[in-house]
Amino acid sequence: MIALIGLAAGVVLGFVVHPGVPLWLQPYLPIAIVAALDAMFGGLRARLDGVFDDKVFVVSFLSNTIIAALIVFFGDQLGVGSQLSTGVVVVLGIRIFSNVAAIRRKLFQA
Amino acid sequence: MSLLADLLSGSGLDPGYEAAAARRAASGDRRSRTGRVSRLLAATVLLGLLGAVAVIQVRRGAPVAERQRNALIGQIRSRTAETDALQRQAGTLQRRTEALRRSALARSDAGQDARRELDRAADAAAAASVRGSAAIVTVDDARTSGGAAAQQDGHIYDQDLQRLVNGLWAAGATAVAVNGQRMTATTAIRSAGDAILVDYRPLSPPYTVTALGGHGLDTAFAGSPAGRAFRTLKATFGIRYDIRQEDDVRLPAAPALRLRYARTEGTPK
Numbered sequence: 438m439i440a441l442i443g444l445a446a447g448v449v450l451g452f453v454v455h456p457g458v459p460l461w462l463q464p465y466l467p468i469a470i471v472a473a474l475d476a477m478f479g480g481l482r483a484r485l486d487g488v489f490d491d492k493v494f495v496v497s498f499l500s501n502t503i504i505a506a507l508i509v510f511f512g513d514q515l516g517v518g519s520q521l522s523t524g525v526v527v528v529l530g531i532r533i534f535s536n537v538a539a540i541r542r543k544l545f546q547a
Numbered sequence: 548m549s550l551l552a553d554l555l556s557g558s559g560l561d562p563g564y565e566a567a568a569a570r571r572a573a574s575g576d577r578r579s580r581t582g583r584v585s586r587l588l589a590a591t592v593l594l595g596l597l598g599a600v601a602v603i604q605v606r607r608g609a610p611v612a613e614r615q616r617n618a619l620i621g622q623i624r625s626r627t628a629e630t631d632a633l634q635r636q637a638g639t640l641q642r643r644t645e646a647l648r649r650s651a652l653a654r655s656d657a658g659q660d661a662r663r664e665l666d667r668a669a670d671a672a673a674a675a676s677v678r679g680s681a682a683i684v685t686v687d688d689a690r691t692s693g694g695a696a697a698q699q700d701g702h703i704y705d706q707d708l709q710r711l712v713n714g715l716w717a718a719g720a721t722a723v724a725v726n727g728q729r730m731t732a733t734t735a736i737r738s739a740g741d742a743i744l745v746d747y748r749p750l751s752p753p754y755t756v757t758a759l760g761g762h763g764l765d766t767a768f769a770g771s772p773a774g775r776a777f778r779t780l781k782a783t784f785g786i787r788y789d790i791r792q793e794d795d796v797r798l799p800a801a802p803a804l805r806l807r808y809a810r811t812e813g814t815p816k
Contacts, residue, residue, distance in 0.1 A: 443588040447595020451603065456596075458604060470601050473594050479561045488568035491583045495590045497563060502597070 440480075464513065465506035468522055472505035473498060475529045478536040485543040505529070627748075634802055641800070645675075670721075673731040673801040677722045681796040682765040684711060686777070687753035687787035701784040703754060705738035707777075708745075711756055712736065714773025720758035722798050726750050727757075729801040746802070753787065757796055765792045 458466060476498035483489040505525050512521030652658035652665075669675040686708075689701025712730060715723055723730040725745050734746050742749040758764060768774045769790060781788040 439584055439587050440591045443591025444595040446588075447592040447597075448599045449595075450592065451596045451599020455603060456600060458600060463604065466597075466601050466604060470597055473597055477594055479564075483561065483564035486564070488564045490564055490567035490571070491586045491590075493561075493563040493567045495586050497561065498590050498594065 464518075465509055468505045468509050468525055469502040471526055471529045471533075472501035475532050475536070476501045478533050478540065482536045482539050482543075485540055630748075637802065638800065673722060673729050676798060676800045677759055678795065678797040679721075679759045680762055680764075680792065680794045681757050681759045681798075682715070682720070682768060683791050683793055683796070684715070684756045684758070684768070685753050685787065685789045686711065686756070689785040689787070701786055703743070703752065703786060705736050705743050707780070708743055708754060708756075709736045710773050710776065714771050714776075715756065715758040715760075715764075715768055717773070718758075718760070718764060718768040718771050720760040720764060722759040724757045724798045726755055727799065729799055731801045734801070757798060759796065759798060762792065765790050 476494065479497060480489060480494040483493075508525055509518055509522045512518040648665075649662065652662040666675070670677070686703055688703050708725065712723055712725065725736070728734075728745050728748065728750075730745075735744075737744045737747075739749070742751075743754070744750070758768075769778075774790075777788045780786050
């Protein structure tokens with residue numbers, strides 16, 4: 438419940454405030470969001486498993502986004518940015534899918 | 548490959564949560580509720596904010612690209628219109644000089660001879676507008692619903708237009724215009740990307756080639772090698788190719804000729 442309220446508040450805040458993203462940060466935003474989604478589904482799964490911990494959630498969320506952005510940043514510096522971001526998206530995508538599959542099993546027993 | 552192993556075994560991908568739960572159960576401590584709520588709230592607000600910002604960024608980026616494209620297209624249009632206006636002005640001035648020269652030359656016998664000479668030269672150089680019966684050839688890309696390969700096959704290229712114009716000259720045309728642009732001895736038919744340029748101005752399909760040259764030019768062209776080649780192209784790739792004869796057609800003069808003089812190396816321009 439609290440999580441949903443927070444999510445809605447964040448979305449509303451984003452649309453109302455229109456924070457400008459500095460140009461150097463823009464390439465890393467999509468990857469950071471995929472990483473954040475991974476953390477979110479991980480947290481949701483843990484919640485359904487009954488082992489949710491807010492500290493683990495916050496730490497995994499922050500580290501996921503920062504590390505994903507960092508990997509892409511280093512990839513850009515080395516000239517393999519697009520390949521590395523593909524790699525990051527594939528790995529995070531697999532994690533998101535398996536987490537969502539676990540959530541689905543929990544919720545629908547299917 | 549612990550990631551794949553984890554996936555196949557179906558165990559939790561984030562062992563952190565289980566470890567934390569085990570730690571909590573072992574020590575038995577309960578942290579304050581407000582601390583937990585505020586942490587969770589902060590993280591989720593940040594998550595929502597991130598998503599919203601990304602959506603706004605994407606929405607904002609697309610119109611910018613579109614606007615820049617439109618601005619460029621507008622610039623191209625206005626510059627083309629500008630060139631057209633200047634071209635018209637040059638044409639008017641050219642006609643005025645022509646008239647003045649005519650009246651000046653008409654005063655003497657030698658002048659009249661020179662005028663006849665000039666008229667002949669002007670005809671050959673496409674410097675005067677002409678009228679007469681003409682063959683009108685219309686060609687266009689094949690109308691295909693197929694993929695890129697089919698589109699490529701049925702596409703009219705600059706070589707095709709060159710072959711068409713040269714074929715018309717060979718069939719006895721005395722003056723040729725492509726989409727209303729008069730061809731001179733030095734007019735280039737080239738391509739830039741997908742567009743065909745005549746005299747460095749882009750054409751848009753369909754391409755209409757008008758060739759002055761008396762009656763029977765259409766049949767003369769249809770029987771020539773170029774005409775046969777175009778019939779084959781039409782049969783094979785489905786391009787549009789029509790030829791018809793019209794009695795009274797007026798072709799404009801070519802834009803002012805730029806004369807080029809040969810000079811020996813080393814002499815100043």
